[in-house]
Amino acid sequence: MRWPELPLLVRYVLTELLVPLLLWVVFLFLLLFVMQFLRGTEVLLGSAVTPWDFLRLVVHLSPHLLVMSLPVGFLLAILLGLGRLGEDRELLALLSLGATPWQLARVPLVVGGALGVLVLLLASTAEPWGLKQVKVQVSEVIKKNVLGDVRPGVFYEDLTDLTLYAQEVDRERGVWTHVLVHDDRDPRAPLLVLAHEGTVNPSGRGASLAVGLKSGEVHRAEHTGTDYAVLTFRDGSLSIGVEDSILRKNHFRSPKEELTPRELLAAASEARAAGKSPAPFLTAFHVRLAQGLTPLAFALFGVPLAMSSRVARTRGYLLALGAYVAYYVVERSFENLGTAGRLAPWLVGLAPNLVFGAFGTWLFVRLTRRGLVA
Known part of the structure; x- marks a missing residue:
């Protein structure tokens, strides 16, 4: 069976997106891992840590780091890929040949949807499993380090x-x-x-x-x-x-992120049965599900920025970085409201994506009406 060949325009835009996406994701993955490593140097540079321990930690942290790096890497890939087409006047050439902005945008939107599915799968399965393994592994490493720090003929008083x-x-x-x-x-x-x-x-x-x-x-x-x-x-x-030592040195703990969506719902039911508020667990559940919409929201936001004029595009890179920070500030603000029970959990999950998606849609409609400026 032969797969149907993709249109030339789709293949061209796809190539311009996937290469920067891979580069940005690798860069952000390494950056986030270095940040995690610096947080855990007291454990990871211990006397009993082996290369195998380090490799296991990388494997277990990978799903968590991918969930964090894929959306923002995709946003930056859109700006770099479509931005290069604009810088070289290739967007103008494509539009003059009859292509519409929506035809160009459908590729990033489809890629954003596919990445959203991948992020949701990772966040629902591999990420909780990996973080649980990290918790267990770091506890074992801390205990091994305690043993490795005991020197012959020297009193050990760190416990x-x-x-x-x-x-x-x-x-x-x-x-x-x-x-x-x-x-x-x-x-x-x-x-x-x-x-x-x-x-x-x-x-x-x-x-x-x-x-x-x-x-x-x-x-x-x-x-x-x-x-x-x-x-x-x-x-x-x-x-x-060694409980105190583990609590003091283990900076890799993420209690709610270690739970799968099903476990979050079970925890909410247990909290409700115990007379406590289930809002923190329900909020975490809906935020987890909404992570699958983040790449799509970033696509709606990033495409019009990348297709804007040169001056606006230069400003767009700064806006994109600011938007990334603003997105997570907004998400965290809504999450705090949901955890406190002041906002419906389902709205907490959807609100940041709805806000940025709606703003991006407005930018795109505005761009199609005004046209692409050279």
């Missing part, structure tokens, strides 16, 4: 109310020799744990490190009295909480 000491540290096997742990989490009765050997495994879910101890004793003293107890053991297990 809240805990002091660790090991005379010898075997990082490959995860074994500590001649272990001392001072546990002051219960200030009324602090514990001193001494053991001949400790085995640590940072893998697994949760915010605690389980240390298996062998041949040791536990000293417990009461601050308010004179009681002092000593217990000996052959095998034991000590849970070292």
Whole structure:
């Protein structure tokens, strides 16, 4: 079966769009990743981080970064692609041959619709999954870094109310020799744990490190009295909480973005059943769905800017960057109103796209009436 060949005009405009789109998306993807990396340097530059950890983080963050970079990359691609056609007078030539502005605009609109479907699919499936994996992975890396920071013969005091000491540290096997742990989490009765050997495994879910101890004793003293107890053991297990460290160092947490649309609706139902407001979850649900309309709204806004006169087009690049910032400011403002229950959640999701889409449509109608200026 042979696919029908696209018209020459469509193929030409499509080529002018897709190449800049790819370049802008790659650039923005790398820029956003560098920004995320700088936020998490305390974790990602830890003593126990491996290249495999770094690669997994890139893979898990990719859907989230694509959801962020595709719409704005598409807007800039429209300005660069159609703007170049205008700079070289190719738009005037096409219009003089009978092409209409709407015929030129249909390609960006179709591409915007296709990108919207892709963004919606990523935001509904791959992005929540990736962010959940990032949360788990970063917690594991933080726990591995804690282990990697324990030096032989040096007291480790970075954990809240805990002091660790090991005379010898075997990082490959995860074994500590001649272990001392001072546990002051219960200030009324602090514990001193001494053991001949400790085995640590940072893998697994949760915010605690389980240390298996062998041949040791536990000293417990009461601050308010004179009681002092000593217990000996052959095998034991000590849970070292690293919750504070994880909360302090994990800058990759995005609670609502980690939920799929179905999970957001379930969370809203649970909140309603518990007598709480479901507005935050319903707002997040509708904002998530509305992300699929963002590329289309940007197409409606960007095409008339790119097809304007040279002076207006130069101003259009600045307007586009300002529009991108304004779009997310408007979106965030509406989202705050929706979260507070002051605005219907469905309107919160649609409002930014409706505002920018309507403004872009007005610009396009104005352009078709006035005509393209050389």
